[in-house]
Amino acid sequence: MKSDWLALALSYVFVFAAxxxxxxxxxxxxxxxxxxxxFIHIAVGMWSIGTVLLFQRWYFAIIPPxxxxxxxYVSYRQETFKAMETGERGNLGTVYFPISFTLIIVFFWLxxxxxxxxxxxxxxxxxxxxxAMAAILGKRFGQYKYRFLGSTRTMEGSLTMFLFxxxxxxxxxxxxxxxxxxxxxxxxxxxxxxxxxxxALSPWHLDNITVPLSSALMLxxxxx
Numbered sequence: 478m479k480s481d482w483l484a485l486a487l488s489y490v491f492v493f494a495a496x497x498x499x500x501x502x503x504x505x506x507x508x509x510x511x512x513x514x515x516f517i518h519i520a521v522g523m524w525s526i527g528t529v530l531l532f533q534r535w536y537f538a539i540i541p542p543x544x545x546x547x548x549x550y551v552s553y554r555q556e557t558f559k560a561m562e563t564g565e566r567g568n569l570g571t572v573y574f575p576i577s578f579t580l581i582i583v584f585f586w587l588x589x590x591x592x593x594x595x596x597x598x599x600x601x602x603x604x605x606x607x608x609a610m611a612a613i614l615g616k617r618f619g620q621y622k623y624r625f626l627g628s629t630r631t632m633e634g635s636l637t638m639f640l641f642x643x644x645x646x647x648x649x650x651x652x653x654x655x656x657x658x659x660x661x662x663x664x665x666x667x668x669x670x671x672x673x674x675x676x677a678l679s680p681w682h683l684d685n686i687t688v689p690l691s692s693a694l695m696l697x698x699x700x701x
Contacts, residue, residue: 484531488541491527495520499560511616513560515609518574521545522605528582529594529653535586542575542582549575573685574604581693588697595653596700599646599665600693603672607642608688611635611676628680635677643669646692654700668695 498520499513508516532538549571552558561571581600585593615634622631647665650656656664672692679687 480531481533481537484527484533485537485540487527487531488524491524492521492541492545496558496561500558503560510560510563512613514563514571515613517561519605519609521574522601522609525578525598525601525605529597535582538582538586539579542578545575546572546579568682570682570685573683574689577601577604577686577689581689584693584697589700592654592700595649595656596693596696598653599649599668600696601689602645602649603638603642603669603676603692604685604689606645607638607640607669607672608676608684610641611638623677625678625680630677635673638676639669639673642672664696664699667699668692671695 495517499517502508502516503510503513528538528541549561550569552562553569553571556562578601581597585596585600589596611634614637615631618633620631621633622629624630643665646668647661650664651658651661672688675687675691676684
């Protein structure tokens with residue numbers, strides 16, 4: 478039980494350190510909110526590794542993401558942490574992401590008791606790296622735009638989404654469940670393709686829900 482309490486404390490230390498680092502980049506280095514928001518997004522997503530390595534019980538592991546559903550909603554309403562807020566009404570991405578994080582932890586921890594660590598991390602990688610890098614590079618270099626249900630994206634951003642999703646998912650599958658090189662490459666390709674299509678078709682900032690959950694579903698089906 479002591480290890481779970483320590484993991485709980487480290488979770489909050491890590492996430493708040495990421496938020497304050499983002500605030501520092503915004504205030505003192507003049508980085509844009511778009512950048513600092515994605516910086517925090519990636520850092521929090523990467524804590525999935527800490528989650529599966531440190532926690533012993535799933536009901537402890539979901540406490541941090543569940544609490545950040547409420548914390549992030551308050552920040553969204555009050556703009557408490559400006560480094561992760563766009564100021565755009567209706568953009569609840571920072572609230573949706575910890576919801577997805579929680580659901581994926583519970584789902585794989587209970588359905589895949591022997592290899593849940595790699596599957597949890599892999600399911601979150603398309604959102605963590607793919608979506609974040611697509612937003613950063615797509616906005617900077619994107620020229621070929623397309624629209625769906627009121628959302629504008631770029632072909633360059635979608636390609637970036639696929640490549641970073643594939644790489645991050647492959648690394649998670651290869652090093653955690655030890656699925657083997659070819660199997661990890663194949664599964665990562667399928668998950669990245671699905672995640673990219675889902676992200677492109679997701680309206681109203683819902684990709685923080687749809688992308689992680691569709692990635693989790695594909696991994697579940699592939700590893701049945």
